[in-house]
Amino acid sequence: xxxxxxxxxxxxxxxxxxxxxxxxxxxxxxxxxxxxxxxxxxxxxxxxxxxxxxxxxxxxxxxxxxxxxxxxxxxxxxxxxxxxxxxxxxxxxxxxxxxxxxxxxxxxxxxxxxxxxxxxxxxxxxxxxxxxxxxxxxxxxxxxxxxxxxxxxxxxxxxxxxxxxxxxxxxxxxxxxxxxxxxxxxxxxxxxxxxxxxxxxxxxxxxxxxxxxxxxxxxxxxxxxxxxxxxxxxxxxxxxxxxxxxxxxxxxxxxxxxxxxxxxxxxxxxxxxxxxxxxxxxxxxxxxxxxxxxxxxxxxxxxxxxxxxxxxxxxxxxxxxxxxxxxx
Numbered sequence: 001x002x003x004x005x006x007x008x009x010x011x012x013x014x015x016x017x018x019x020x021x022x023x024x025x026x027x028x029x030x031x032x033x034x035x036x037x038x039x040x041x042x043x044x045x046x047x048x049x050x051x052x053x054x055x056x057x058x059x060x061x062x063x064x065x066x067x068x069x070x071x072x073x074x075x076x077x078x079x080x081x082x083x084x085x086x087x088x089x090x091x092x093x094x095x096x097x098x099x100x101x102x103x104x105x106x107x108x109x110x111x112x113x114x115x116x117x118x119x120x121x122x123x124x125x126x127x128x129x130x131x132x133x134x135x136x137x138x139x140x141x142x143x144x145x146x147x148x149x150x151x152x153x154x155x156x157x158x159x160x161x162x163x164x165x166x167x168x169x170x171x172x173x174x175x176x177x178x179x180x181x182x183x184x185x186x187x188x189x190x191x192x193x194x195x196x197x198x199x200x201x202x203x204x205x206x207x208x209x210x211x212x213x214x215x216x217x218x219x220x221x222x223x224x225x226x227x228x229x230x231x232x233x234x235x236x237x238x239x240x241x242x243x244x245x246x247x248x249x250x251x252x253x254x255x256x257x258x259x260x261x262x263x264x265x266x267x268x269x270x271x272x273x274x275x276x277x278x279x280x281x282x283x284x285x286x287x288x289x290x291x292x293x294x295x296x297x298x299x300x301x302x303x304x305x306x307x308x309x310x311x312x313x314x315x316x317x318x319x320x321x322x323x324x325x326x327x328x
Contacts, residue, residue: 004059014043022099029299044301047089078306109178124194132187179228283319
């Protein structure tokens, strides 16, 4: 039996109840939240074991991402991407709603994650979709420190004195390489693009308890070898917000562009040899392709197969979209 042709793919959101979640993923991004439950994350595109995304549209509806990779290989991923990642989709794409502060945490790099967990590390980036007045986040240290000083401050309950807290506004961007201590603060709605990894070392959780009265596990010793203790002058990404197309992040794991569109715009992906992910943060319209037309709306995330070389994005209302792919 012939296999269906590839086309722009939507996936069922994988919704994650959390202690710190809220309801904005439903009210702001149109996710189908369960009643009376706080949801912190919507995994839009995931190859994480136990959390494999399932197609929500078209002839491939109901098929898991892993099956698509095995069936379509380089047509889905791109030849060079498939060569690097034949068995595991390389990116995890999320929306995050922080109704309370998340725990202070750090993620291991590739080498440490491979040694300890047989996993990828976790480098990520955040794009702030919305921020309540006064909202903040933590990224890195506010002055030069060391492993010994960090441990001294941690053990004496003064860790917060070492951490860099930033006031945050819509459109802010933070790139977080593996090893950077961080947390998302209360009142932030964020798009997150990261390596495929669900490994988090929780450093401090504000002594919170779950519904059963239990504190969440901390990973104090594991974090010590993962933390980057260097101090950096600027933790927030600066970019020209007036430009209709601008690069927000580029590393070996992903490149992310922000597009602001008011009229029909052609995108030529023929030279990328990579899949493309489109996260629609505002607006509505249609993706015009050689294999048909596909409506988009705020809060939707499309996976464009590598075999789909050209599209037109035709907004009916002003559209902001994050465009992500694997750089060569």
